[in-house]
Amino acid sequence: MKNAFSDYYSPSDAEYERFLKEGIIALDANVLLAPYKVDADARKQIFGILTQLKDRLWAPYQAGYEFFKNRPAVMAGEDKVYQNLETPLTTARKKIDEHLKSITGHPVITPSDAKGILSAIDEVISKVETLRKGKDSRLEDYLRDDPILKKWEALLESRIGECPSNQNLRELTDIVGKRYMEGVPPGLQDEDKPENSYGDGILWLQLLDKANESKLPTLLITDDVKDDWYRRHGGKTIGPRVELVREMRESAGVPYYQQPLSFFVQRAGKVLNRPVSENTVRQVVGLSSSVSGASFEQSVHSELLNQFPATDVLEYPQDFATADLAVRVGSLTVGVLLTLEARSLGGNTLQRLSKALRGRRFNAILLVTNKPLTQMDRDALAGIANATTKPFDVAHWSPMRSNSPHLANAVVMLAEQALSPAWRS
Known part of the structure; x- marks a missing residue:
């Protein structure tokens, strides 16, 4: 049965180990951006696994392009952190102020007490506001001296796909446009995006080219778990689209598999004897794209x-x-x-x-x-x-x-x- 329906099977432990030790481990842009979104311990564990697999790593040029394009916005995401602090503080201050006004004249809380309470809250709000306003200068410094980028530079030196020429990019775009018209994944759910609607399709074609060139088993790590990349059943992600496994086999003659980063760090960690913590898994699970x-x-x-x-x-x-x-x-x-x-x-x-x-x-x-x-x-x-x-x-x-x-x-x-x-x- 497995010979007839191999496209539906997840790799056995031996097959998965071959992906890690002999194949290509391709990284999508969302995986390259992931270390910016987790804490230091999780980041250390993720990079520990990837460093052990350094000789197998590779990133399509499209993934690198999207990484550098989106990196400043991801790094600036701290603005949302400050907004999430500032908004509830402001709301709480308003409610406390209203409550204090409603009990004016109460012998337990004097006007001086009320003023002190509000002043203390205002001081905290002011502190958060100061941190938020200072983020731009910190971001500029961080972009210039980015330890995460240095990690990627060390891991992916000479392991990035070749930059396509303008002519090649037009050809790739034409091919992806035709695939979309015929309903061929991946990228179908991005077709209506106002920007970079062909990005997933181009990344896939670059991955096919790399597999054809290397003739090695190919494992893609991507947190884009939309239905045009992954098979889903009962709300759960159960593996890559069968069409992708089949196309890789028919085009390049090699086995293909793909995983979200959370699945990868757990399974690869076991194979490499580098288990990751539950805290790391929880953080990485939350990194899937907003419509994942x-x-x-x-x-x-x-x-x-x-x-x-x-x-x-x-x-x-x-x-x-x-x-x-x-x-x-x-x-x-x-x-x-x-x-x-x-x-x-x-x-x-x-x-x-x-x-x-x-x-x-x-x-x-x-x-x-x-x-x-x-x-x-x-x-x-x-x-x-x-x-x-x-x-x-x-x-x-x-x-x-x-x-x-x-x-x-x-x-x-x-x-x-x-x-x-x-x-x-």
Whole structure:
């Protein structure tokens, strides 16, 4: 069976060890940027593994280009840290001020006490504001003397793909455009991006060229876990797209595999006897791109846990195979299906929704998607609604919508609908 369907198999331990010790380990731009987003201990463990594999490392030119293009913005990300500090402090000050005004004249807190409390808070806010305003000068210094960049320079010296000529770049762009028209991955979900929409496709073609040149097993480490790179089932990333494994074999005649950085550091760490800590794994898991499956799943799960007791939110429950999550609301159970889509809801998502609605395990279903619905989506959902006796709803969700009751409200409303006589009849 494995000979006939080898494209669907994950590498055995021996096969994986061959990738590490004999093959090419290609790094995507998001992996090159990852050390800027983790703490010093995690960074040390990641670079420890990569240093041991130094002779096998390689980065497509497209990955290097995107790294240098995005590096300043990633390094400047500390601005968000200061915003996350400053905003709650300002909000707290306002609430404390209002409370102090409401108890004016209370013998325990004098006007002098109130003024002292507010002054102390103002001092903290001022300190954070000063740090935020000083970030630009620090960023300039950091860009000029960047220890992480020096690490990459040492590891990837003479291990970066050749810069394409203008003519070659036009040819690559034409090929990627044709692949997109034919629905050939990767990069399909970036097709509508206003900038660098062909980046993933170009990176893949450069990786194919490298594999053809070297004739070595090729392992790509990328945190871009969208559906045009990875196979996903039940909300989980289970391996590279079969089309990519097949194309690499047919084009270059070599085995191919790909992993997010979190999977790579765990498995490679075991092979190399350099185990990584749970803290490092947790940090690296959170680095997947903003529309990645990992971060999308985590944001939905975290949001539901913010609004419901932990015992009522079931993550990937075995008894609920058609859903990714289940939420108990009183005596009812609302199934939650997660989907990442390029433009509109795919046939697989609609089939999962229909199957979940037909089953007996759920009283209602909430479909959570990262994209607003298209007219085609609404038409397809209307057809499903006409054929079901259970309520369902669709929520457009982004990880940026933190601390919002948006999803919780949808779950509760579905449970209430399921209890109504109209649906029970």
